Amino acid sequence: MADIYQAITDRILDSLEQGHLPGIGQPWDPSRRTPLIPCNAVSGRQYSGINVPLLWGEAEGRGFSQDRWLTFRQAKEAGGTVRKGAKSTLACFYKPMKREIVDDAGEPVLDDEGNPKEKHFAILRGFNLFNVDQCDGLPDEVTNPPATSVEGFDSVSELDDFIDGCGIKITHSLDREIAGYYPRQDRVLMPAKERFHDADSYYSVALHELTHATGHESRLARIGITDPEPFGSDRYALEELVAQLGSAYLCGHFGIRNEAFDAAYIANWISVLQADKKAIFRATGAARLAAEFLKQTHEENRTPASTDQPLKESAEAKPKRRPQADDQDIELFGHQWPLGDSVKLDSTVDRGTFRAQVTRLKQMGYQFDAATQTWTYSAAAAA
Incomplete structure (x- = not known):
């Protein structure tokens, strides 16, 4: 059986060795296509986790015009055909799991603190996709869906509302040369907007730092933030990879170019992925959770669209739950999270x-x- 973990890790490593992550950190120019979150061309369902950079990489490397994919069977059922000789793209279904360890009598095995011991594993299987550009005879609704706004966001300017609604303090300064998140202050420090060469570069960097901030102990308690290690360590490299991917997911969600890329981390990422073929799966899972956390927090904090709603009704409305979780919750609930x-x-x-x-x-x-x-x-x- 083919080692899917290794095959996917090798594809990410190929991109890193060329100096970039798929869909991230390319030498953008206005003539290039802005990648959106890849989706199934028939169901419209967005792909997630490791499949996002994988499909971005394929679309980028093979010059596809869209981030819309489908299986061979879906193309046939939709009335089209996959072009003869077209090469499929490997994607995967990945579901982290954990299992209670039991003894021969079926009783839980406990650790030194009296807690059940657990074995962590994952369900992983690959499947093949084709881009709509590789198909003929597909109906218009599959190849050219009507343009829609993304969850109520009509323009990049609306990202200011999104960032303000994340509940994380951001301070801008004309004197700052770099952006950064500071866990002890729980604050993002950014250069003033006018110091960025365009809006996309500003927003992608801001989303990168906000992804770091989701790791604070009061939010998702990610170890790269709660117990940081210095530059050059595996933990530092993985946290930067999470922030890089989190920013990319959000940029793809809002339809802007992602330019929050620092080539200084590439050597560290290559080293980590070469040593651990499952590291990229953990990083993409944590990045997805961080992006979903920011979107959910904004949704909780945004002002109701209708000003006619009685204040009493608003006050008595059922408060929404925030996902106070770590990687164990992702592993426990898998595709059901959040x-x-x-x-x-x-x-x-x-x-x-x-x-x-x-x-x-x-x-x-x-x-x-x-x-x-x-x-x-x-x-x-x-x-």
Whole structure:
């Protein structure tokens, strides 16, 4: 069986050895296409995690005009055909898991502190995609979907509202030469906007630093921020990779070019990925969670669109939950993370994982409804 971990890591390494990450840090110019988050051309569902840089890299390297993909079967069912001789692109389904370790009697094995020991693993399988540019005879709604705004954002200027609504303090200064996030102050320091050569470069750098800020102990408690190590270390390199990818995901979401790239980290990233073929999967998973955290926080903080809504109704509205999580929650819930207000667990997972999911849902304030077999978030239980 082919080693999918190694095959995907090798593709990322190829890009790094050429001096960039897929879709990130290219020598942009106005004539080049701005990459959007890759999506399935039939369902419209966006790809996530490791598939985003993988598909960006393929579209970039092979000169495809769109970030729209589909399987051979989907092309046929849509009334089209994949062009003869077209080379497919490897993508993957990746679901981190963990399982409770049990003894011969089926009882949990405990560690020195009395907690059940767990084994971490992942479900990984590859599948092949084709870009719409590789197909003939597809209907217009598949190849040329109508233009739509992205979740209510009509222009780059709306990113100011997004950044302000993330709840993270940003200070601008004409005297600053570099941007940075400072965990002790829990503050992002940025050069003044007028010091950037265009809007895309400013916003991509700001989103890079905000991704770092999601790692603060009061948010996602990512070890690269809560317990940092110096430049040159694997932990430092991975945290920068998370921020780089988080900024790229958000730029792709809003349809702007990503220019928040520092070639100084390339050698460190190459070293980390060469030593650990699963590192890129952890980094893309953490970046996805960080981007989703920022989007959800903004959604919670934004002013209601209607000014006619009674203040009392607004005050009594059910508060939304913030995903106070770390990488273990990503591994535990896999594709179900981030969780919604209602969660239905997959009863076919192994017993240890299912029990761990139930325990974690209770900790986060979810209550079980036996009639519907779903877990529903309760603000009172979470208080």
